[in-house]
Amino acid sequence: MHFKRVILGIPHAVLPAHLVGRPGGPVLIGEQRVEGLASIVFTQDFRWFDHILFIGTDVFPDTNGVDVNLALSADNGATYQSGAASYAVARTLLGADGVSYSTNSVGTPVIGFAGAGNGISNAAGNGGICFVARLYAPNRAKSRKLLTQQMAYNGTVAHASGTGGATTLVAALNDPVNAAQFVTSAGAFASGRISAYGVSREQPAFT
Numbered sequence: 182m183h184f185k186r187v188i189l190g191i192p193h194a195v196l197p198a199h200l201v202g203r204p205g206g207p208v209l210i211g212e213q214r215v216e217g218l219a220s221i222v223f224t225q226d227f228r229w230f231d232h233i234l235f236i237g238t239d240v241f242p243d244t245n246g247v248d249v250n251l252a253l254s255a256d257n258g259a260t261y262q263s264g265a266a267s268y269a270v271a272r273t274l275l276g277a278d279g280v281s282y283s284t285n286s287v288g289t290p291v292i293g294f295a296g297a298g299n300g301i302s303n304a305a306g307n308g309g310i311c312f313v314a315r316l317y318a319p320n321r322a323k324s325r326k327l328l329t330q331q332m333a334y335n336g337t338v339a340h341a342s343g344t345g346g347a348t349t350l351v352a353a354l355n356d357p358v359n360a361a362q363f364v365t366s367a368g369a370f371a372s373g374r375i376s377a378y379g380v381s382r383e384q385p386a387f388t
Contacts, residue, residue, distance in 0.1 A: 206380070206381075207234055207378035207379065207380050208230075208378060208379045208380075208381075209376065209377075209378055210223070210225040210226050210227075210230075210233075210377050210378060210379050211223045211225045211376070211377040212374065212375070212376040212377070213374065213375055213376075214372075214373075214374055215240060215363075215370035215371075215372065215373050215374065215375060216370065216371065216372050216373075217369060217370070217371075218369060218370050219364065219365075219369045219370075220362050220363065220364045221362070221363040221364075221370070221375050222258055222360060222361070222362045222363075223235075223360065223361045223362075223377040224254075224257055224258045224359065224360040225377070226379060227319045227320065227357075227358060227359045227360070227379070228319070228320045228357060228359060229379060229381070230319070230320075230379030230380055230381050231317075231318065231380060231381050232315050232316060232317045232318065232319070232379075232380050233315070233316040233319055233361070233377060233378070233379060233380070234313065234314075234315055234377070234378040234379075234380055235251075235312075235313070235314040235315075235316070235361070235363075235375065235376070235377050235378075236312070236313055236375070236376045236377075236378070237249065237294075237310060237311060237312040237313075237314075237363075237373065237374070237375045238311055238373060238374045238375075238376070239308050239309045239310075239311060239372065239373045239374070240309045240310050240311070240312070240370065240372075240373035240374070240375060241301075241303060241307075241308070241309030241310075241370070241371045241372040241373050242301055242303050242309070242365045242368060242369075242370060242371060243303065243365075243368045243369050243370065243371040244303065244365065244367045244368030244369075245300070245302060245303045245304070245337060246300035246301070246302070246303075246337045247295075247300050247301060247365045247366045247367045247368060248293045248294060248295040248300055248301065248365065248366040249293070249294045249295070249301070249310060249312070249363060249364075249365060249366075250291035250292065250293050250294075250363070250364050250365070250366055251291060251292040251293075251294075251314065251328075251361060251362070251363055252267070252290075252291050252292070252361070252362045252364070253316070253326070253349065253354055253358050253360070253361055253362075254358065254359065254360035254361070254362065255353050255354055255356040255357060255358055255359060255360075256353075256359075256360075257359050257360055258359075258360035258362070260353070261360070261362045262349070262351050262353055262354055263290045263291055264290060264351060265288060265289075265290055266287075266288030266289070266290075266350055266351075267288075267289070267290055267291070267349065267350055267351045267354070268288075268289055268290075268291065268292050268347050268348065268349055268350055269286065269287050269288065269289070269347065269348050269350055270284070270285060270286050270289055270292055270293065270345065270346070270347040271283075271284075271285040271345060271346055271347075272284050272285070272293070272294075272296065272330065272332075272343060272344070272345030272346075273343045273344055273345065274295075274296035274299075274332070274341045274342065274343030274345075275341065275342065275343060276296070276299060276336070276338065276339035276340065276341045277339045277340040277341070278338070278339040280299075280338075280339065281296075282295075282296025282297055282298060282299040282336070282338075282341050282343075283296065283297065283343070284296060284297040288350065291364075292314075292328065292330075292347045293366070294310060294312050294314075294330060294332045294334075294345075295310065295332070295334060295336065295341075296336065296341050296343065298338065299336035299337060299338040299339060299341055300336060300337050300366075301334050301335075301336060301337075302334075302335050302336055302337045303371065304335075307335040308334075308335055309334065309335075309371075309372070309373050310332060310333070310334035311332070311333050311334065312330060312331065312332040312333075312334075313330070313331045313332075314328055314329070314330045314331075315328065315329050315330075316328045316358065316361070317329075319357060319358040319359070320357045320358075321357065322355070322356060322357055323355055323356075324355055325348050325349045325350070325354070325355060326348065326349045326354060326358055327346065327347070327348050328346060328347045328348070329344070329345070329346045330344060330345040330346060330347070331343075331344050332344075332345070361377070363375055
């Protein structure tokens with residue numbers, strides 16, 4: 182069974198039945214355990230949704246003091262944009278020690294999650310990093326994409342939590358974004374889970 186709806190200006194898109202969710206509710210489109218993996222990729226059905234919700238749960242790096250980084254693709258994962266100025270980012274993070282670990286850049290190769298000078302601790306029992314990231318209007322053409330973030334983690338210096346955001350800068354990502362890749366800034370993932378959900382404003386109509 183398929184369903185018909187209007188999504189991001191594309192009329193009569195046919196939505197596979199397994200992706201149908203309640204109006205405004207998230208639909209799981211991918212979930213991966215990260216143990217021993219160098220990268221986590223999601224390429225499933227971005228085009229059907231108003232935004233994509235990524236959730237990282239206890240994501241633990243195998244290298245101490247690194248970050249979790251996100252890069253996006255507009256060619257189904259053949260190329261993840263990670264040039265010197267692919268994204269502009271701004272993250273506000275406050276440590277439990279009262280120190281700001283905020284970071285910003287008008288041109289960076291990836292979208293990070295941890296704070297400046299306070300990478301993710303991989304000490305036993307520290308729990309890694311937990312985060313939520315929302316990629317808005319991935320199917321919109323001829324336009325930069327926006328992403329928002331929330332994160333909390335135990336760092337090499339102090340526990341930190343905060344919010345952030347990013348925008349794409351490279352022309353290639355003005356096309357519809359249809360894949361995302363998570364990596365660590367060095368080494369691989371040791372444990373944890375990253376999930377991707379599609380979120381729609383309205384219930385698709387039967388066809």
